[in-house]
Amino acid sequence: MSRWRTSTRSGSFTAARVISGVGAVFALIEVLYILMNLFGANPANAFFRFIQQLAEPLALFFPGLFQLGNANLDLIINYGLAAIFWVVVTSLLARLVAR
Numbered sequence: 001m002s003r004w005r006t007s008t009r010s011g012s013f014t015a016a017r018v019i020s021g022v023g024a025v026f027a028l029i030e031v032l033y034i035l036m037n038l039f040g041a042n043p044a045n046a047f048f049r050f051i052q053q054l055a056e057p058l059a060l061f062f063p064g065l066f067q068l069g070n071a072n073l074d075l076i077i078n079y080g081l082a083a084i085f086w087v088v089v090t091s092l093l094a095r096l097v098a099r
Contacts, residue, residue, distance in 0.1 A: 012097055012098050012099070013098055015097050015098075016094035016095070016097045016098035017094070019090050019093050019094040019097060020090055020091060020094045022090060023086045023087050023089065023090025023091065023094075024087065024090075026058050026083075026086040026090070027083040027084070027086045027087045028083075029051065029054050029055050029058060030055055030058060030059065030079050030080070030082050030083035030086070031080075031083050032051055032055075033051050033052060033054075033055035033079060034075060034076055034079050034080060034083075036048055036051060037072070037075055038072060038075070038076070055079065058082060058086070059078065059079055059082040060082060060085070062078045062079065062081045062082040062085070063078050063079070063082075064078065065077075065078050065081070066078055
């Protein structure tokens with residue numbers, strides 16, 4: 001007798017966990033980009049450019065949404081909202097899939 005479950009219900013939970021994990025990774029990329037900018041990472045560094053190339057498309061329409069006059073505050077708010085967006089949207093999708 002096998003101890004592994006083979007039902008569609010467990011498969012939907014696995015898909016929900018994958019969706020949530022993807023959202024967490026997207027949010028982590030956004031937060032990492034914020035922190036690297038705030039702490040003055042070298043923009044010529046390959047790792048910084050890699051994170052930047054990932055973070056900018058993931059930010060969708062959020063960059064430039066709020067212009068508060070302070071570049072660091074703008075970065076925190078706009079890219080922070082993108083990170084929150086990804087967590088919220090993927091958690092909602094995960095709930096729908098898990099039903």
